[in-house]
Each structure stands twice: as structure tokens, then as C-alpha cells.
Amino acid sequence: MKKYLQISALCLVVLAAGIFSSCKDDESGSSSPLIGMSVQLAAADSTVSTRINIDHANRLVTVSLSQEARDLSHVLCTFDLVNGASLYTPSVTNPVEMDLSDVTGVNILTGDNIVCYKIVAEVDSPIKEVKASYGGVEAVTSLDKKSRLINVYFGSDPVDFTQVQVEFVISAISSMVDPTSTNLTMDLSADTTYVKVQNDLVGTATYKMICWNDPSDNNLAIKRSADVEVTDNGGGSYTLNTTGTAPTVSTSMFPVSAGSVVSFSYKATKAIGRPRLSLDVNNKKLQMLGYEMNQADDWTEYAVDLGGVYFDMGSELAPGYPLTLSLGSESGVTIEIKDIQVREKNYEEQMFADNAYYFKFEDGKTGNNLKVNDVTTDEQFLTYKFTPSGTSDPYVSAKSREKAVTINDNQIYFEYKSESPFELQLFWQAVADSWSGRAGYMLPVSDVWVAVHMDWTDQVKSIFTTNPTAGDAGAPFRFDLEDLKDHSGGMIANVPIYVRNLRIGQKSYE
Structure with a gap:
């Protein structure tokens, strides 16, 4: 079957021969010889509806599809022509099987004239x-x-x-x-x-x-709320009084290009736990549980990096989003919040992230009742799947340290998703007499990424007091998962836990 460009070339040949002039009407033919057209799609596309539009002024036939078609290479096309007209190419027969998977066309002989129509098949967008x-x-x-x-x-x-x-x-x-x-x-x-x-x-x-448009002075405004009384204090400052068990606030929109760090300052009369940060409350790929917000009488800085959320969405990201914050589950809590921003990392934040030591694990390595698989898709987000095969002391060793860590490297950061609650324990040199300490609390089940920060200043100080060379390069950390339980509180195995960006370093902006 000849494509439209080939057909157009044929028209030029005919023109050069002096038979007709560029799809132009004359006394012996019709300038619009195509009255109508119908199509019969392949059997695989029986659920696809079609509509035909003929634009005579531009010699364009558009075959509109209700949805993507599986096979447009064998479409039976029937052309309704004026009396005396006939198909010139691609075939003198009518109907004719055509390939509509690409731009194509048809030439119609009418009197001594040939009229060329381009044919395009596309999913119709209202x-x-x-x-x-x-x-x-x-x-x-x-x-x-x-x-x-x-x-x-x-x-x-x-x-x-x-x-x-x-x-x-x-x-x-x-x-x-x-x-x-x-x-x-x-x-x-x-x-x-x-x-x-x-x-x-x-x-x-x-x-x-x-x-x-862009936020005023880079600060987001609170636009909507539920279970919260909002008082606008001016200058990007708000007082929030929770009035129900699912308090949330949503901000004005911000451009994705503004960065990925959510930051603000707050005071709170009670601890509210981990706020859920949502760019779209209906899409879990665009949600994350942040670090805990504690009771605070003085202004306290809060920041969470949503870079991983952006990465997960990739090309599916919209140009802009509002930020929705869940604020615990209690009424009667007063929270002051100011300077809500989504921004790039500043110099200090980037420095702390760059200088941290990132744990690396050998893909497929099995330790004691625990297997690790490297599921990293981008080196900026080292991601591992840990699968326990039993509940008795599951652990696996990381790769040997490429560089030394010091007594000042006492802050643990990572993100996780898990169908099982667990507690993290790290051994500094993979031996029982040199372990750094347990997390001190259970990490709950979550189907969205959870940002975790653990301050292990005391544990690391104790380790280096006992063993000044504990942080030397060449030794591995050991990664332990403790107290794995199912939803009823029983022990569980074979439920994967995903961890990414596991690192130890100095206290960062979080």
C-alpha cells in the first residue's frame, strides 16, 4: 500500500504531465469527490469506536478512535464517491484494505482530475x-x-x-x-x-x-483545611488548632522545578507523630511519611527531602502540586507553623548528604535468616529489599566500609516501606561485643516511604570509648531486623522490607 507522501509524489508526476493542476476542480470533475468513508477495524479492536471527519478545504480525512487500537495495519476502508468518480490509488477496487498505522492517503479520479486526500487515524481527545x-x-x-x-x-x-x-x-x-x-x-x-x-x-x-503562579516570597499559603481551625497571622505564619481526629491542611501550588525539600518552622503543644506529606492524596507514589514532629515550645526547624518521591514518579510528574500535611490524629492540639516552602537543598544540607557514609550490600547475599537483593535503579537512591526467611535473629552484613567513619558520624537516616513492623539494630563491626544499639522503637507497617532519623550519639560514643578503631575502613556493618511481627502480633517471615538511602553521618537538616 502506498503512503500519502508517495501518493503526493504521484500527483506531482501527473501535474508534470499536464493532466491536472494540484487537486484543482475543472468542468469535467468534482472538487470534493469524497462524500463519505467508513472503516472496519481488525477483530482485535472490536471494542474501539470510530468517527470519520472529512475536511474538504484541507483535503484531510481524520479517523477518530475512542481508544488506542491494537492493529491499524489491516483496516478495511470503504469510500463513498460522487457519481463518476473512482479510486485511482491505492487501488481501483472499493472497499480496499489499508494501513492506517501511519499517515497515508488516497487519490480519487474525478473526470480528468485527480484529487488527493490525506488520511490520519488517531485517538480523539475532546x-x-x-x-x-x-x-x-x-x-x-x-x-x-x-x-x-x-x-x-x-x-x-x-x-x-x-x-x-x-x-x-x-x-x-x-x-x-x-x-x-x-x-x-x-x-x-x-x-x-x-x-x-x-x-x-x-x-x-x-x-x-x-x-x-509562583508562591509569594517563596512561601506557600495554606488554602484548605479539614478538622483544623486556621488563623492567618500574616507574613507566612499560621496558627492551627486541631478540631478532629484527621486534621490536614493543604497549601497553594508550587512548581516541581522549585526543588524537593519540604521545610518549615513549627511550635506544638503536643507531639503529633509523623505527618503524611502528600502531593496528591489519591496517589501513594506522591506521598511520604516524614520525620516525627515533637512537642516544641520554641520554633523548631523541620525539613524532609521528597527527592525519592519525585524519582518514583519520573515523567508522570505534573508541572505543579499543592502540599497536603496530615497533622496527627488528635483534636485540641495547637500548632504554629511558618515559612512553608518546597525548595532546593542549601549548601549545608547538600554537604551533609554528600559526606555521609552510605551502606552498600551485595546483591543476593544471604546472612542469618535474611537475604538482601539490590533493587537500585538510580545510584542516587541506593535501594535494597530485605527478605527474612526466619524470625530467629535475622541479619546480613553490608559490604566492607570504603572509608572510615568517626565518632561524629552518629546520625542514622534512611527511608523504608514494609508489610511487617520491625526494629533496626546495627552492629558496628559485625560482632556482638561491638554493636551500636537498637532503634529503641518499632517502625510500623507502611505502604508509602517513611523517612527515619535516629540520633545514636550516646551509642556511638560508647563504642568508640571501648574501641577507638571501631570506625576504620575495611570492616563491615551488620544490619539486623528485630521483632518482625504480622498484623496480629505473631512472628512473621518472607515479608520483604524495602530500605533506601541508608546512611550514617553528622546531623543534617532533618
Whole structure:
């Protein structure tokens, strides 16, 4: 079967021969000889609906598909032509089997003229493109056709979100429902605006539309809350009084390019445990449990690196997100919070991360009732799966240390996911008389990554007092998992525990 470019070349040959002039009408033929077209897809695509649109002005036939087709290489096409017209290529027969997996075309002989139509088969998107501007400033817009999310981002330019000029480019088989126009001024000041489009294939399609710009002074504003009374103190400071058992606050949106460290300062009348940091409360890939927020009478710095969350999402990341913070499970707690940001690591934070010692394990190594597998996909996020084969003292040794660690390297950091609660224990030189100490508390089951920080200043000091050479290079750490239990409290085995970025170093920003 000849492709459209080949067919176009044929038209040029015919033109050179003086038979016809560039798909131009004459007295002996029709300028629009194609009345209609129908297609019969392969059996594998019996659930795919189609609509045909013929644009005579541009000589374009669009075969709109309701979903991705498995096989477009063998499509039976029937062309309805004006009286006296006939297919010239790809075949003189009608119907004809065609390959619509790529741009193709058909030439129709009408009188002494040949008219060329390009044929394109594509999944129809009710809205194909969105443009937005304010005061002559063009927004950066993106359209996620799968999730039907329209993102409108104005950067740092000041914008009156109630007066945004919007243009919708819709497909040929679509029509606007709400709003009714494709080009209008819209009020996009709400957190979410919904747009409805009627489509011949899918019926009414609803799109979620968000419009935003950069945070003022780099600080995020608290926009929404549940089970929390929020008092805006000005200058990026808020007082939060929890009124229910699931207190949460959500901020204005921030651009992904702003960085991955969530940071703020807080005071709290009671400890609230680990806040859940969510960029999307419906997507666990975009959630993480942070370090614990303790009772604090004075301003306390808090920061968690969401770099791993960004990495897990990869190309699926949207241009921007709001930040949602869960704040424990108790009412009657007063929390003061200020300077909420999502930012890049500063110099000190990056230095501490770079200078830490990162544990490395041999892929497939088996210790005592514990096997480790290296599941790292990026060297910035060393990730291991630990699978206990029994519950009696499961442990495995790491690779020998490549560099020495010192008495000042007394802070443990890592992230984990696990279907079993466990307690971490580290042996400094993989011998029982030189162990660094247990975590002191159980780490609970979690299906999202949990950020863990353990201050082992006293344990490490004791080790170096007893053995000044304990941190020399060449010796391995031993990694122990203690008190593995199932959901009913019984001992459990063969449930994997995932750990990444396990490191020991000086106290960092966390």
C-alpha cells in the first residue's frame, strides 16, 4: 500500500504531465469527490469506536478512535464517491484494505482530475490544546489527556485569576458544553475549575482545570483545611488548632522545578507523630511519611527531602502540586507553623548528604535468616529489599566500609516501606561485643516511604570509648531486623522490607 507522501509524489508526476493542476476542480470533475468513508477495524479492536471527519478545504480525512487500537495495519476502508468518480490509488477496487498505522492517503479520479486526500487515524481527545493569557502574558499550559487535567501556570508574573483569557482547541467531533465558547475570559481563581465538552465518541468529557503562579516570597499559603481551625497571622505564619481526629491542611501550588525539600518552622503543644506529606492524596507514589514532629515550645526547624518521591514518579510528574500535611490524629492540639516552602537543598544540607557514609550490600547475599537483593535503579537512591526467611535473629552484613567513619558520624537516616513492623539494630563491626544499639522503637507497617532519623550519639560514643578503631575502613556493618511481627502480633517471615538511602553521618537538616 502506498503512503500519502508517495501518493503526493504521484500527483506531482501527473501535474508534470499536464493532466491536472494540484487537486484543482475543472468542468469535467468534482472538487470534493469524497462524500463519505467508513472503516472496519481488525477483530482485535472490536471494542474501539470510530468517527470519520472529512475536511474538504484541507483535503484531510481524520479517523477518530475512542481508544488506542491494537492493529491499524489491516483496516478495511470503504469510500463513498460522487457519481463518476473512482479510486485511482491505492487501488481501483472499493472497499480496499489499508494501513492506517501511519499517515497515508488516497487519490480519487474525478473526470480528468485527480484529487488527493490525506488520511490520519488517531485517538480523539475532546480537548486537543488549551491556550491561556493575562495582560499579554502567555501562560505555560499542559493538558494530560489521560487524566483530563489542564494545568495553567503563569510563573512569577502577577495575575488576576478572575480575568484569564482562555482558548480551547477541540476536536472536530466535539462541542463545548460548559463554558459554551472556545474563546472567552474565565474566572480561574478557585482551586479547581471544571470544563465540560460533548464528544461524539465518549459522550460528556469533564476536565479539571487549575491555574496558579509562583508562591509569594517563596512561601506557600495554606488554602484548605479539614478538622483544623486556621488563623492567618500574616507574613507566612499560621496558627492551627486541631478540631478532629484527621486534621490536614493543604497549601497553594508550587512548581516541581522549585526543588524537593519540604521545610518549615513549627511550635506544638503536643507531639503529633509523623505527618503524611502528600502531593496528591489519591496517589501513594506522591506521598511520604516524614520525620516525627515533637512537642516544641520554641520554633523548631523541620525539613524532609521528597527527592525519592519525585524519582518514583519520573515523567508522570505534573508541572505543579499543592502540599497536603496530615497533622496527627488528635483534636485540641495547637500548632504554629511558618515559612512553608518546597525548595532546593542549601549548601549545608547538600554537604551533609554528600559526606555521609552510605551502606552498600551485595546483591543476593544471604546472612542469618535474611537475604538482601539490590533493587537500585538510580545510584542516587541506593535501594535494597530485605527478605527474612526466619524470625530467629535475622541479619546480613553490608559490604566492607570504603572509608572510615568517626565518632561524629552518629546520625542514622534512611527511608523504608514494609508489610511487617520491625526494629533496626546495627552492629558496628559485625560482632556482638561491638554493636551500636537498637532503634529503641518499632517502625510500623507502611505502604508509602517513611523517612527515619535516629540520633545514636550516646551509642556511638560508647563504642568508640571501648574501641577507638571501631570506625576504620575495611570492616563491615551488620544490619539486623528485630521483632518482625504480622498484623496480629505473631512472628512473621518472607515479608520483604524495602530500605533506601541508608546512611550514617553528622546531623543534617532533618
